[in-house]
Amino acid sequence: MARLAPSPRNWAYLLALAVPASLILAVYIAQYGFGLAPCEMCWWQRYPxxxxIGLALGALATRGTRLGVALVWFAVSAIAISGLIGAFHAxxxxxxxxxPTACSSTKLGDDPLAAIMNAPLIxxxxxxxxxxxxxxxxxxxLVSIASATLxxxxxxRHSKGMG
Incomplete structure (x- = not known):
C-alpha cells in the first residue's frame, strides 16, 4: 500500500479507521481488564x-476511487449511529x-444452562x-459524534477543492 500523503481526505480515511478501532479496544480493555460486563445496549453501540472498521478498511483499500469515498462516508455514518445509540443509552x-429490559451475560462455561441461571443481570x-x-x-x-463531524x-473540505 502506498504511503498516505497528509491531505484532508487521507486524514478522514485514517480517522474513520482509528476512531472505531480505538473505541472498541477501549471497551474490550474495560470489559476484560477491569471486569465491566456490557449490557445489551452496550453491545448495540459496538456493532456500528x-x-x-470494515468499511474504513475497504475505503483505505480502494482510496482514490468513488467506492473508497462512498465507503468512508458509510463508515462516518456507522460511527455517528453508534454515537446516537450511546446518547440514547446515556x-x-x-x-x-x-x-429496554434486556440484559446480557457473556460467560457460559461447561454447563450453559447453569451459567445462564446463575449469571448476574447486567x-x-x-x-x-x-x-x-x-x-x-x-x-x-461525545467521541463518536465529534469524530463523525470532524x-x-x-x-x-476535500470535495470543495481544498484538499
Missing amino acids: HFAA GVEYGWWEG RCDTPAWTMFGVSLAGYNF IAGLLG
Whole structure:
C-alpha cells in the first residue's frame, strides 16, 4: 500500500479507521481488564463500530476511487449511529427515559444452562463506570459524534477543492 500523503481526505480515511478501532479496544480493555460486563445496549453501540472498521478498511483499500469515498462516508455514518445509540443509552442511565429490559451475560462455561441461571443481570439503566458524571455510553456519544463531524468536515473540505 502506498504511503498516505497528509491531505484532508487521507486524514478522514485514517480517522474513520482509528476512531472505531480505538473505541472498541477501549471497551474490550474495560470489559476484560477491569471486569465491566456490557449490557445489551452496550453491545448495540459496538456493532456500528465493527461495521465502521470494515468499511474504513475497504475505503483505505480502494482510496482514490468513488467506492473508497462512498465507503468512508458509510463508515462516518456507522460511527455517528453508534454515537446516537450511546446518547440514547446515556439517557436511559440518567433516567431521562425508559430503556429496554434486556440484559446480557457473556460467560457460559461447561454447563450453559447453569451459567445462564446463575449469571448476574447486567442492567442497561445502571452505568458500570463513570468519570465526571459521564458514563461509557456518554463518552461514546461525545467521541463518536465529534469524530463523525470532524471526518465529515475533512471529506467535505476535500470535495470543495481544498484538499
